[in-house]
Amino acid sequence: RNAARYASNKVKHPLKSHRDLCVLYSGGYYLDPGLPEARKYLLKLYKELIEKYDFDGINLDYTRYPGDKFNDASSFKAYNPGKLSRDDWRRANINEFVAQLHDMAKKVRPGIRVGSAPIGTYKNVDKYKNATSYFSYQQDPCQWIESGHHDFIIPQMYWNEDFGFTPNMVTWVNNSCKHPVVVGLAPYKLVDSKWDVDVIIDQIEKTRRTDGVAGVCFFRAEHLLGNNPKIKRLYDALRKDVFNRPAHLPQFGSNKAPSPRNVKAEYSNGGYVITWDAPRNCDVRYYSVYLTDDKGVRIDQAPDDIVGFKVKGNSFNYRSSKKGLKFAVTAFDRDYSESDPVYVNRGKEKSKKHKSKSDSDNSDERVYVDYDFL
Known part of the structure; x- marks a missing residue:
């Protein structure tokens, strides 16, 4: 359906121009990360973007496998000379892409920042049974940080304490190698899951009390700026009390500008x-x-x-x-x-x-x- 919307474009939708790189999964098509040509195709797109536009950074979303049943049998057979397990091979593919993207981006625009918004649980934490970035989706952002291919992470901490908001947050900080961790919050759950406004306010206060957390990020704009009465209460609380003073972006690394x-x-x-x-x-x-x-x-x-x-x-x-x-x-x-x-x-x-x-x-x-x- 989405591909049809771009039928008249001069640049064709990848489902039309690179059908051989796409895999049907759960009603949608995905580029297969196990195909070297799929990774090259994405790197070419990113390079064109950062060469032509003065972006401050790249924040990767959905840089992972979509699920365990993803049909990549043919690429697994063709591009696994090391005979890795399926999960390890998938993680290696994503790791390779992230490393190549980071190195290319820094070469084209040295000051650009590269990071991602991974699933909110890294690995299994305590008693909680959340889906995890590492095991459920073969996504290892802590490896990307440790290997020097990430400047920050914005984990999607879309849990309340029933699902371990605080221990998951602490786990990300402990595995971030002192890089900025910006906690992704979920105001959309005020509508979708009937959270109270105080849940979001309380989570912000917890991030401020946690060493190593550089700030918060919200998903998504319509649930901060919408007309829903609960959303309006959240917006008013943020504007009047929580964020009533300006603040600068988190510092990346130890470099400093020269002083006036x-x-x-x-x-x-x-x-x-x-x-x-x-x-x-x-x-x-x-x-x-x-x-x-x-x-x-x-x-x-x-x-x-x-x-x-x-x-x-x-x-x-x-x-x-x-x-x-x-x-x-x-x-x-x-x-x-x-x-x-x-x-x-x-x-x-x-x-x-x-x-x-x-x-x-x-x-x-x-x-x-x-x-x-x-």
């Missing part, structure tokens, strides 16, 4: 004007301005301190009747990596020079300035 230079601030006419120069040798995406104190600011844990979220220019106005406020400014590069903060404080002018690890290839030094602007 010559940061200054002046107070006049009921407000502050904070200015700075762009860092050297950096394609800046935007800057952030933080309200801080004598102890400094933890930029990875300080959404409440952001007063200028995504500042595109080299200055920021902050209206306040309070004199003596203190600020910090950071820069973000094209890969969304944030720099160390540069502080602007009331007091005697002095500077501390700090060589950034991310700038070891040039002589630019980071300067932390206490600037007397009152």
